[in-house]
Amino acid sequence: MPVWFWLVPIASIVALGSAYGFFRQMMKESEGTDTMAKIAAHVRAGAIAYLKQQYKVVGTVLVSLTLVFCVLAYVLHMQNPWVPFAFLTGGLFSGLAGFIGMRTATYASARTANAARHSLNRGLRVAFRSGAVMGLTVVGLGLLDIAIWFLVLTRFYGTDDAHQVVVITTTMLTFGMGAAVQSLFARVGGGIFTKAADVGADLVGKIEAGIPEDDPRNPATIADNVGDNVGDVAGMGADLYESYVGVILASAALGAAAYMASGAEIQIKAVIAPMVIGALGTLLSVIGVFFVSTKEGSTAKQLLASLGRGVNGAAVMIGVASLGVLAAMGMPNLWGLWLALITGLLTGITIGRAAEYFTSQGYSPTKRIATASKTGPATVIIGGIGEGMMSVAIPVLAVVSGIGLAYFFGSGYSFSTDTMSLGLYGIGMAAVGMLSTLGITLATDAYGPIADNAGGNAEMSGLPPEVRERTDALDSLGNTTAATGKGFAIGSAALTGIALLASYIEEVKIAISRVLEGGADYTFPNGSTLLASATDTLQSLSLMDMMTRYEVVLVNPKVIIGMFCGAMLAFVFSGITMKAVGRAAGLMVDEVRRQFREIPGIMSGESEPDYARCVSISTKAAQHEMMLPSILAIAAPVVIGLIFGVPGVLGLLAGAGATGFSLSMFMANAGGAWDNAKKYIEEGHHGGKGSEAHKAAVIGDTVGDPFKDTSGPGLNILVKLMSMEAIVIAGVAVAVHLV
C-alpha cells in the first residue's frame, strides 16, 4: 500500500476529531435565557422526532434492498458478494453524517443567538464552527468509510492484479448507492417537511392572521424552524456525503480502469490519488475554519469576506499543495492531472458565482423580478421562470468547458478517443478538485440554517434590537453562501454523472466476466460473441469498443428511448415532489387554521399553540410523500435495464443527467431569485413591506419554495442515485433484458 494512502485515515481522524472539538466548544456556550433554551428544545425535539420517522422508512428500504442484493449476489451470482454490505454501510454513514450535523445545528442556534448578545464576531464563530462540525463530519465519515473499505477489499483481493483493482474500486462504488438512497429520502423528505411547514406558516400565520415572521403565536413557527434543520442541514449533509464519496470512488474506479495497462504500481497510485486529494483538502479545510472571524459592526460585505477568507484560503492552498502531493506520489501526467483538478475547482467557483449572480438581490436578474412584481404575481412568476431558465446557461457552459478541459488535460492534452479512459479520469479528478474542500464549503452551507434559526430564536425570545441586528446580519450572509454551496453540489453532481457513466461500463465488463467465468459465452447486441475462455479479450476492450458492441449510438432506438425516459423522469420526479409539497402544505394550512379557531388565547398570547402537532403533521406528510419519488428513482434503472439492457440504461442516464442538471439549476436559481426578490422589496424597494408589489413577490417566493428546497436539490440525487444503482445492478441488465 503506498504510504500516501495513510493520509486518508489520518485526515478522517483529524476531521472527526476537529468536528468533535468544535462541537464541545459550542456546547460550552450558554443557551441564554430560559425562553431561548425552551424554544431551542422545542425545535430540537421536533427535529429528532422527524428524523426517527425518516430513519424508520429509510431503514426499511435499506434493509429490503440489502436483501435483494443478497439474493443477486449469493443466489443468482449476478453481483459482487461485497455489494450488500458496502451498500448498507454507505446508507448508514450518510444517515449518520446528516444526523450529527442536524443535532449540532439544533444545539447551536440558541447558543449562536446568545453569543450574538455579546458580539457579532462571537455569534459568527459559534455559528460557523457549528457548521464546520457538519462539514468536517461529512468528509471525515466519507474518508473513514473509503479507507476502511479500501483496506478490507485490498486485503481480500490484493493490488497486484490490475483486474482485481478494478473490481475493488467498482465494488467500493456501490456503497455510494446506499448513501444515495439515504440522501434521496433525506433531501426529498426533509424538503417536503420544511416547505410544508414554511408555506403553512406563511399562508395562514402571515397572510391570513397577519402575524410577523418567527412570532411564537404562529403554531407552525417551530415546525418551520425544525424544517430548516431537517431539510437544509440533515438533507444537505446526507446529499453531500453521497456526492463526496461518489466523486472520490468514481474517480478511483476510473483511475483503476485508465491505468490498467500501466502496471500495478501506477494503477494503485491512480486509484488512491483522488482519495489523497480529498484527504489533503480536508486537512486544509480544518485550517481554513480558523481563518473565519470578523470585527464588531462588520458590514455584510466584511462578513462575506471573512467567510471567503476561510473558503478561498482552503481552495488556494489545495491548488498549490495538490501539485506537490501529486508530484511526490509520482503520478504520471502530473501537470495534466493537476490542471484537470484546478479546472474542477474553477468550474465549481464559476457555478457558485453564477448562482450568486442570478439569485442575489445585488444583481439585475433578481432586481428585474422585483420590478416585475409591480405589475402583479403573474409577471413575477413569468419573470422568475424566465430568469431561472436563463440562469442555466452559465453553469452548463462552465460544466461542459470543465468536462472538455479536464478531458483534454487528463488524456495528455488530446481529445482523441484513443485515450478516452485517461480523459475520463481527468474529468473525475476535476470533480474531486471541485469537492476537495467540501469540509469548509459545507461549513458555510450548514452555517446558514444555524444563523437563520438563531434569528428566529432571538425574535421569539424578544432579545434586544442590537442582538437581532447581529443575527439578521449573520442570516443574510447565510443566504448568499447557501447559493454558492448549492452551485458546488449541482456542479459536482454533473461531473460525477459523467464519471459514473464510464464506471458503469467498467461494471458491465465485470458482469460479463462473471458470465464468462460461469462457463457461458456472451453475445453483445451487435452480434459479436465472447467465448467463455476469452476473459483476456474482454479486459482488453476499450470504452469505445464496448460502446460499439452495445450499439450505443444515437440512432439506436434503445438509446433514444432511454434518453427520453430519463428526461421525462426528471420532470415527473419534480412534479411529484412539487405536488407533495402542495398537499403537505394544505394539511398544515388546515391545522394552523384549526388551532386559531379552537385554541382560545393564541393571539393574545395567553395560550401556547400546539407546536408539536404541526411538527407531527409535517413529519407524517413527509414520510408518506417521500415514498413515491423514491420508488420511482429506484425502479427506473431496473425497469429500463430489464427491458432495453445496457444501451437503454446508458440512454436513461444520459437523458436524466442532461435534463436533471439543467432542470435542477433552473429550479434552484428561480426559487432563490424569487426569495431574494421578495427580500429586496422588503428592504423598501417598490413600496416595501405590505405593498401590492410585496404581495406579488410573496406569491413568487411561495411558488419558489418547493423549487429551490425540494424538487431542485432532489433532482441531483435522482441523477446520482440512478447512476449508482445502474452500476450496482449492471449484472442484471447484462444477464436479463427483454429486447
Next chain:
Amino acid sequence: MTTYVYLSLIPEALIASMLPPDDFGLYYAIGSAKRSRGQAIFFSVDRNKLSGDDFPLANVDTRCVAHSDGRPKSSLYLSIYRVLERVPREALTALHLATDDGRVLTVEPKQFVPDGEDRAHLYQEFCPVTPRIVSHLNPAEFAEFITRAERDVHVPRIAFAELTLGNLKNDPDHHDIDNLPYPNIGHLRDCLRELSKAPHKASKTVLRQMTQEVLFRTIRNGVFVGDPTGISAFPLPSRDALEREYRAWWRSAQSTFGH
C-alpha cells in the same frame, strides 16, 4: 369594573367596553374567536365630556356589564352614525392603532407643530369620509379648509393621517416614486404635478375611498382630528423608538398588507 368608551373611526362608532385599550384593540382586530381580522383605529374618549343628549350614556354602566360566566363585556355600541361630529376634540384622550393581528400602539395627544415648509402633503381621511387627498396645506390648514362651513363641500369634523410622500413632497418628478407603497402611483404623481401647477388649488383627490387597510408605517407626523376651532395631533413615535420600544407593534404593522 371600569367602563371604557371608545370612538372607532373605521367603521365610525361610539362603543362602550369593559376591556382596556390593548385588550379592546385585540378584540376589535381579531374578534372573539379569530375568525375575523382587520386593523382598527380608535380613540379613548373621556365620557364626561360627551353630551348626554347626543349619546345614550345614562345607563351605560348598567348595560355594559360582565357576562354571566364572568367574562367582561367586550363591546356595547352606543352610536354608529355621524359620531365623530358629536364627540368634541377635547374628549379624545388617546389614539390607539391596532394592527390586524391585534397589537396596539397608544399615542397621546400633543401640541401640533407644523413640520417644515413642504410643498405638498398626502392625507388619508378616516372619518367621516375616506378619500386620499394631496394638498398644499399643512395638517392644521387642511383641517380648517375641509371643515370650513362656508365651503359647499365640507364636513363638521375630520379625522385623518398624513402619509409620507418621500422626496415627492417637494418634487413630483423625483425618480424615487417607485419605492412608495401606494397603488396607481402614476396617478399620484399626476395629482402632485397638477397641484404644483395650480397654486390656487388647495387639494386634489387621489383615491375616492379607502378600499384596503392603511399601512401604518407610511404615517408621517401622525393622526389628526380637526374642526373649525382647531386641531388635535396624535404624533407617532420616531422610527427609532418604534424599532426599539414598540418592536412587537412595529413588526406587526409591517406585516400588514394594505396601501
